[in-house]
């Protein structure tokens with residue numbers, strides 16, 4: 001989300017395509033041949049899930065949840081993995097795909113702290129087992145004016161929240177991304193106040209749409225998409241969906257999020273997708289769907305809450321111009 005660049009969502013063509021679709025398909029065929037997808041016994045299945053998460057590009061099985069699947073044409077795997085925002089690996093759209101191979105995603109732990117009755121540290125195996133993995137096809141709309149449609153894999157964040165039992169003081173949830181300059185070259189620059197911190201109100205975090213995400217396109221998350229675990233909050237601008245999460249903190253006070261700290265006038269805490277509230281420097285009324293490029297490609301109208309109208313009751317009585 002480079003603030004001073006491409007303010008109208010007019011982007012450069014993709015410059016790096018490290019995982020061509022052909023390689024992806026070939027990999028899927030190979031894994032299918034191994035028969036991993038057909039293993040029925042729970043423990044073997046679990047083992048394959050765990051093994052999968054040790055290796056980028058490995059298959060991660062999940063059943064499609066049709067209740068959470070938009071019908072829009074899906075963005076190609078190639079586009080979704082070569083056109084990214086992940087400032088820890090650089091500020092150009094192609095930087096994460098080029099640089100994120102240095103991210104070590106095993107072992108990985110997520111510390112859960114703050115206003116909870118059961119603070120704990122969960123490793124990746126515990127996260128994979130916490131609830132059944134589902135495939136959900138969500139639109140994600142970036143504040144810069146582009147969007148994608150991605151088959152994510154994960155489960156509702158509420159599953160994890162219920163497990164740690166927030167206490168009566170918990171009003172907000174903070175998400176901290178890894179910030180390791182040894183693995184993440186972008187963290188050496190002062191482009192943001194590291195670590196990347198995002199946050200939600202507790203009731204937003206409990207909404208079933210908020211997805212704790214461990215994979216996409218039938219495989220573990222590619223590093224550039226926030227491996228091994230990220231958030232996907234489809235009714236909010238993409239920057240609310242923190243990547244490579246290492247800490248989840250329950251708080252009384254509204255989190256001081258990285259983008260809000262960088263520019264509070266431009267990036268409010270709520271950041272719900274709202275075509276009626278422009279970014280101070282550009283309109284949010286329409287968007288470009290990544291992949292629908294070309295001279296004649298028409299922009300799409302941006303929908304309130306990115307089309308996820310079921311979240312509206314979370315904000316009843318709130319002036320969404322004030323709470324942008």
Ligand code: MTE
Pocket residue numbers: 001080083084085086087088140141142143148177196224225226237238239240241242243244
């Ligand atoms: N999380 C971290 N840690 N660092 C980032 O720079 N960028 C955000 C969000 N999560 C970002 C992040 C932004 S601006 C967007 S639009 C989405 O990730 C992009 O997710 P994608 O690259 O998987 O499409």
